[in-house]
Amino acid sequence: MDDVALRTVEMIAKAKNIPTDTITPESTFEQLGIDSLDKINISFEVEEAFNIEIPDEALGSLKTVGDVINGVKQLIDAKAAGTTPAATS
Amino acid sequence: MNRVVITGLGCVTPIGSTVSSFRESLFAGKTGITPIVNVADAPDGNPGVRYKQAAQIFDFDASQHLDSGIVTSTNRNTQLAIVAARQAVEQAELMKHHAPGDIAIIMGCACGGRSSEESEVKKLYLNNARAHPLTIVRTMASAGASNISIDLKITGPTLDISTACASSTHAIGLAFHMVRSGMATAALCGGHDAPLSFGFYRAWDSMRVVSPTQCKPYAADRDGMSLGEGAAMLVIETLESAQARNATIFGELVGFGMSADANHITQPQADGAAAAMRKALADGNIAIDEVGYINAHGTGTQANDATESAAIHQVFGERASQIPLSSTKSLHGHSIGASGALEALATILALQEGRLPHTAGVTNPDPALKVDLIINEPRPTGPTVALSNSLAFGGLNAVIAIKSWP
Numbered sequence: 001m002d003d004v005a006l007r008t009v010e011m012i013a014k015a016k017n018i019p020t021d022t023i024t025p026e027s028t029f030e031q032l033g034i035d036s037l038d039k040i041n042i043s044f045e046v047e048e049a050f051n052i053e054i055p056d057e058a059l060g061s062l063k064t065v066g067d068v069i070n071g072v073k074q075l076i077d078a079k080a081a082g083t084t085p086a087a088t089s
Numbered sequence: 090m091n092r093v094v095i096t097g098l099g100c101v102t103p104i105g106s107t108v109s110s111f112r113e114s115l116f117a118g119k120t121g122i123t124p125i126v127n128v129a130d131a132p133d134g135n136p137g138v139r140y141k142q143a144a145q146i147f148d149f150d151a152s153q154h155l156d157s158g159i160v161t162s163t164n165r166n167t168q169l170a171i172v173a174a175r176q177a178v179e180q181a182e183l184m185k186h187h188a189p190g191d192i193a194i195i196m197g198c199a200c201g202g203r204s205s206e207e208s209e210v211k212k213l214y215l216n217n218a219r220a221h222p223l224t225i226v227r228t229m230a231s232a233g234a235s236n237i238s239i240d241l242k243i244t245g246p247t248l249d250i251s252t253a254c255a256s257s258t259h260a261i262g263l264a265f266h267m268v269r270s271g272m273a274t275a276a277l278c279g280g281h282d283a284p285l286s287f288g289f290y291r292a293w294d295s296m297r298v299v300s301p302t303q304c305k306p307y308a309a310d311r312d313g314m315s316l317g318e319g320a321a322m323l324v325i326e327t328l329e330s331a332q333a334r335n336a337t338i339f340g341e342l343v344g345f346g347m348s349a350d351a352n353h354i355t356q357p358q359a360d361g362a363a364a365a366m367r368k369a370l371a372d373g374n375i376a377i378d379e380v381g382y383i384n385a386h387g388t389g390t391q392a393n394d395a396t397e398s399a400a401i402h403q404v405f406g407e408r409a410s411q412i413p414l415s416s417t418k419s420l421h422g423h424s425i426g427a428s429g430a431l432e433a434l435a436t437i438l439a440l441q442e443g444r445l446p447h448t449a450g451v452t453n454p455d456p457a458l459k460v461d462l463i464i465n466e467p468r469p470t471g472p473t474v475a476l477s478n479s480l481a482f483g484g485l486n487a488v489i490a491i492k493s494w495p
Contacts, residue, residue, distance in 0.1 A: 036392075037355050040297055056139070056297055 025066030097181025097324025144317030144422025164202030170281035197256030197280035199426030202228030258429030258479035262345030280430035281320035304389030306416030317422025321430035344373025350484025362400035365486035381472020387416025443471030
């Protein structure tokens with residue numbers, strides 16, 4: 001995993017108090033016991049860490065850890081390019 | 090047990106700072122949800138949040154109603170409470186007919202003196218400034234009940250209840266039970282909250298449950314709640330005392346039910362809401378067929394409206410889709426600890442007028458919720474019994490049943 005993926009996984013692990021090695025990009029929120037409140041909490045941590053803003057409509061479509069990682073990367077790239085992605089996965 | 094009737098009403102809300110103006114807006118479908126302006130301590134008065142509107146009160150100037158000493162020692166939530174309480178007490182002529190020690194004051198307030206606290210904290214952290222000596226009395230959550238008792242010289246049981254968005258419905262329900270049991274001969278009950286501060290706006294923004302535009306309860310395209318502020322008060326007393334002095338009666342409180350989901354701090358559960366409704370019906374000995382209106386908690390979030398409608402179906406079965414329902418939060422917003430009191434007031438006025446307020450701003454009710462949502466205009470029908478639901482964050486539920494009078 002690259003830096004963005006590793007940091008994202010670490011934030012999820014910390015938020016849910018579970019070991020990082022139990023989390024893969026394929027892990028679903030359901031498998032990790034992440035409910036809607038956890039999702040908002042993790043999104044907030046991710047936004048703070050990467051200085052991005054996850055739109056509400058994108059938040060609703062996140063189902064897996066990989067979705068979060070890909071979405072974060074898109075938002076980081078879009079910010080660097082000065083554009084707004086249509087959707088983040 | 091005593092029968093308990095409503096003999097006084099008062100309010101200061103985003104849709105009216107008197108009961109008559111509230112009534113007018115309620116049936117005209119005139120919403121108080123407007124662009125956010127002048128947020129204290131926010132840069133240029135703009136809280137910098139995703140949403141643009143809230144239900145704010147613009148025509149309230151505390152100095153027009155209260156002595157300067159009281160204005161200085163109170164937060165806005167308490168100021169609204171005192172003024173609304175005076176209206177209700179004056180209308181009922183409460184102090185003429187009940188001994189001060191026999192009157193209870195039971196208030197609901199979830200947010201306390203939040204804006205005062207934020208202002209002091211800002212000065213503290215930015216400038217290491219001294220705290221204003223009245224910070225504590227401005228911000229304590231029970232300041233509303235205390236100040237009402239001081240203002241009106243009421244000496245009976247006096248307290249504020251804090252159960253988030255159900256606070257004032259719990260307050261009205263418990264006051265009802267106190268008068269019914271004889272613990273008090275009358276009560277001033279309701280709620281007050283004025284939480285529209287910079288930090289409060291930001292905190293709700295992070296929760297991502299506020300509508301970017303305006304709340305559309307029970308609509309297919311609902312996208313969140315609209316924050317608000319306000320106070321609403323009821324004077325209640327025994328039927329015996331009201332009749333003995335030939336008081337005007339606005340309705341009868343007949344049932345109260347409460348429950349806890351015991352499940353999740355933000356996700357509501359239908360079983361808990363259903364239990365509170367069932368208990369309110371049982372408490373008032375009310376048959377399912379008698380209920381002709383539900384003033385829903387109806388925040389306009391996906392989770393609340395789906396859960397509340399599921400609970401209504403659990404309780405009322407086949408009748409669920411035939412009971413007229415509206416959420417007046419589309420008009421007065423969600424004033425958190427005060428919302429139950431504003432909705433109780435709306436419900437009392439609906440029963441009194443024989444027409445039911447509509448859910449403003451909704452053109453496409455969500456068919457999946459299978460309820461008879463009142464939209465477009467008030468419905469001219471006069472039910473005998475109505476429920477007013479309050480389902481709070483943290484899974485704390487309170488429901489009151491109100492009967493029309495006579």
